[in-house]
Amino acid sequence: MNFRAEINVMPQKALLDPQGKTVHQSMQLLGLENINDVRIGKHITVEMEAENLEEATNKVEKACKELLANQVMEQYEYEIVEL
Numbered sequence: 367m368n369f370r371a372e373i374n375v376m377p378q379k380a381l382l383d384p385q386g387k388t389v390h391q392s393m394q395l396l397g398l399e400n401i402n403d404v405r406i407g408k409h410i411t412v413e414m415e416a417e418n419l420e421e422a423t424n425k426v427e428k429a430c431k432e433l434l435a436n437q438v439m440e441q442y443e444y445e446i447v448e449l
Contacts, residue, residue, distance in 0.1 A: 368449040369414055369422040375435045375442045376407035410434060413449070422446050 377383045383405045390404040412429065416422035426444055435442040 367416060367418065367422075369416055369419070369446050370449055371410075371412040371414070371422070371426045371444050371446045373410040373412065373426065373430060373434060373442060373444040374407060375410065375430070375440050376405055378439055378441055381439055407440070408434075419446065419448070 377386075385406040386404040389406065390401060393401050393404065412426065414422060414425055416425060423446060426446060430442045430444065431437065
């Protein structure tokens with residue numbers, strides 16, 4: 367079976383996001399009002415083959431924990447769909 371995982375990796379809420387802060391300030395300079403916060407992260411799409419959804423989930427978890435996200439500084443979430 368073929369699956370696609372849509373993974374979002376974001377800075378932990380408790381940590382400062384310097385990129386987000388810079389973009390937020392720039393938005394204010396552009397006159398974009400009422401924007402309270404900006405956080406910048408990564409979006410990763412992975413297409414894979416797996417026997418079932420459980421195997422696909424295990425592959426995505428391993429990739430996130432060991433490669434895609436620094437769990438000290440980042441959090442991740444994902445959605446897996448069958449193709």
